[in-house]
Amino acid sequence: MLRIGLLGAGRIGTVHAQAISDHPDSTLVAVSDAMADAAARLAQAHGAVARTSEDIIADPDIDAVLIATPTDTHSDLIEAATAARKAVLCEKPVDLDLNRALASQQAVAGTGQPVMIGFNRRFDPGFGALKSAVQSGEIGSPELLSITSFDPAPPPISYVKVSGGLFRDMTIHDFDLANFIMGDVPVTVSAVGTSTVDPAIAEAGDVDTAVVTMTYKDGRIAVIKNSRRAVYGYDQRVEVLGSGGLLQARNVLENNLVKSTADGVISAKPTYFFLERYMPAYRAEWDAFVTAVKTGSAVPVTLEDGVAALALAEAATRSARTGIPVKLEEILKPVAK
Template identity: 85%
Template sequence: MLRIGLLGAGRIGNVHAQAISDHPESILAMVSDALTESAEKLAATYGAEARSSSEIIGDPGIDAVLIATPTDTHSDLIEAATLAGKAVLCEKPVDLSLDRALACQNAVAASGQPVMIGFNRRFDPGFGSLKTAVDVGEIGAPELLSITSFDPAPPPIEYVKVSGGLFRDMTIHDFDLANFIMGELPVSVSAVGTSTVDPAIAEAGDVDTAVVTMTYADGKIAVIKNSRRAVYGYDQRVEILGSGGLLQAQNVLENTVVKSTAAGVISAKPTYFFLERYMPAYRAEWDAFVAAIKTGSEVPVTLADGVAALAMAEAATRSVRSGAPVQLDEILKPVAK
């Protein structure tokens, strides 16, 4: 039984606490949060102890930690935990700074401890089935990937101000999903973005509506469409065209009832937000992490995967500002020195 320390008792921390506690081979032993009351409340729910992050990391009885704290703490906590001999699952992104993320990657490599980054969409059943179908050649050679990711409503403006921007906070999931499906990184990233949903987002220096186009060495193309507002629900779709056909992973709906009459055909809306849409993926993600730790195999989403997605977010940010495509190696090579 793995004894787990959870760092962060906010909304996503609560999601992970449930996944940890539901798993037959892990137990939530300790919880920390900058707000002591939040840690105590979550700990009491699952029969865990409320402790500080440093106490959890330093406790020899803790086998692994899950980091669900604000992004600007991720790299420091990853390094501290791996130095203490803990396995780590950390929420995305690795950091707001690509330089800091790469330094973290180097430090973790020296420690030898496994670090998995929480890109839960890789574990969504629909997206996973689409990936498998691509890999076994069901549609021939992939040619054009399209990812649609629309939130039902924008987050609070105070969150936007510290999020690192749309590309680091939201699109980063789609960057990783593209890498997962395509099995390689693009060579070029081009992005356009505007603020049409909330003027306060523009005032904060961010965008709320964006399209990113990525090109690959062999000519493949991937397109990501993002918006902070879709009044009908949480719109999450993937489509990939290949030389021999088309694959689509559609939305998860509130129910499966379809009414067909002379007036038309009506179905339910997509589920409203990520908690409903992706809870099965969070459970599958945790199961994969536990399996990797138990067997000593490589975690399925590595720290290098997290750094790659962050580099693509940086490229998209630069492209919006310059109005020109950005070569991904221009982002990675200076950082790697």
């Protein structure tokens, strides 16, 4: 039984706390948060105790930590936990700054401890089935990937201001999913972004509507479409066009009832947001982490994967700002010197 410390008791921390508690091979023993009351409430709900992050990391009886704190704390906590010989699952992104994330990657490499990054969409059943079908050659050679990811409504402006921008906060999931499905990173990133949903988002220096086009060394193309507003629900679709056909992972709907009459065909809307849509993926993600730690096998989403997605987010941010396509190697040059 793995003894787990949870760092962060906000909305996503609450999701992870349930997954930890529900798993037969893990138990939540401690929770920390900058808001002591939030940590105490979540700890009490799961039979754990509220402690500081420092105490949790220093406790030799705790086997692993799950980091669900604000992004600007991730790298420091990853380094501290791995130095204390703990396995880590950290929510995305690794950091808001690529240089800091790469430095963290170097620091962790010397500890030999497993670090998994929380890109839960890799564990979505539909996306996983699509990936397996691509790998097995069911549509021949994949040539064009299309990812649609629309939120039902924008987040609070207070969150937008500290999020690192749409490409680091929202699109980063899609960057990782593209890397996962295509089995490689692109060589060129071109992005456009505007703020058409809420003028306050533009005033905060961010965009709420974006399209990213990525090209690969073998000529393949991936297109990502993002919006902070889809009034009909949480729109999450993936398509892969190959030399022998098309694969589609469609939306998960509120129910599977379809009414067909002379007036038309009506079905339910997509589920409202990520908690409803991706709860099975969060549980599968945690199971994969527990399995890797207990068996000593490699984690399925590595710190290197997290850095790769962050590099693409940096490239997209730069391209959207300048209007010029960006080569991924240009993004990594400054940190290679």
